Amino acid sequence: MKKETYTQEEKQYILDRLNKERLERQKFHEEEKKKTEVKKEYTEEEKQHILQELNEKRIREEHAKEMERIRFLNKKVYTFGNKKYYKLKEMEREYFLNVEDCKNLSSQPSIVSLYYRTFGEMKKREVLLKIEPRSEKIFISKDAVRVYFKPFMLEEKYTPKS
Numbered sequence: 281m282k283k284e285t286y287t288q289e290e291k292q293y294i295l296d297r298l299n300k301e302r303l304e305r306q307k308f309h310e311e312e313k314k315k316t317e318v319k320k321e322y323t324e325e326e327k328q329h330i331l332q333e334l335n336e337k338r339i340r341e342e343h344a345k346e347m348e349r350i351r352f353l354n355k356k357v358y359t360f361g362n363k364k365y366y367k368l369k370e371m372e373r374e375y376f377l378n379v380e381d382c383k384n385l386s387s388q389p390s391i392v393s394l395y396y397r398t399f400g401e402m403k404k405r406e407v408l409l410k411i412e413p414r415s416e417k418i419f420i421s422k423d424a425v426r427v428y429f430k431p432f433m434l435e436e437k438y439t440p441k442s
Contacts, residue, residue, distance in 0.1 A: 344413040351416045352382060355434040360402055365395060367435040368418070375405075377418070377434070385411045391424065 286294070322330070358365045358376060365376035375394040384390075392409040395402045408421040410429065417431035 347413060347416055354437045356437045368432045369435050387411060387413060
């Protein structure tokens with residue numbers, strides 16, 4: 281295998297050529313960036329509209345966070361083995377929802393495991409589950425083919441006397 285060596289003049293020529301190409305690319309990118317960064321002046325009405333939209337978005341996000349906090353605040357946690365569960369109220373049997381699964385809930389329906397106890401062991405049942413941002417309830421459909429969501433609450437730590 282023959283090794284190529286360059287003279288000092290050839291090296292300088294190659295370096296100058298590469299530097300020239302780099303500078304041309306850099307100049308081209310800067311010009312493109314300036315074209316996209318055209319500053320626009322907004323009227324007072326447009327400014328107010330934008331501020332109103334941002335404020336409404338902030339309020340929606342704050343409300344969604346508050347509902348998520350309320351949804352899991354002061355709920356009774358059951359421990360079976362080394363896992364923690366919330367108990368769902370008003371279901372035909374005692375179903376439990378894994379605390380870890382609750383971190384991934386969204387308004388998009390997803391398949392989640394509900395657990396129930398039989399003679400000292402935990403069995404699971406796959407259901408379709410979603411949450412609504414404006415509700416503290418959890419919506420569950422037992423059948424993934426015929427989707428019909430019913431709202432359920434989690435069991436409270438204490439039951440207030442009425």
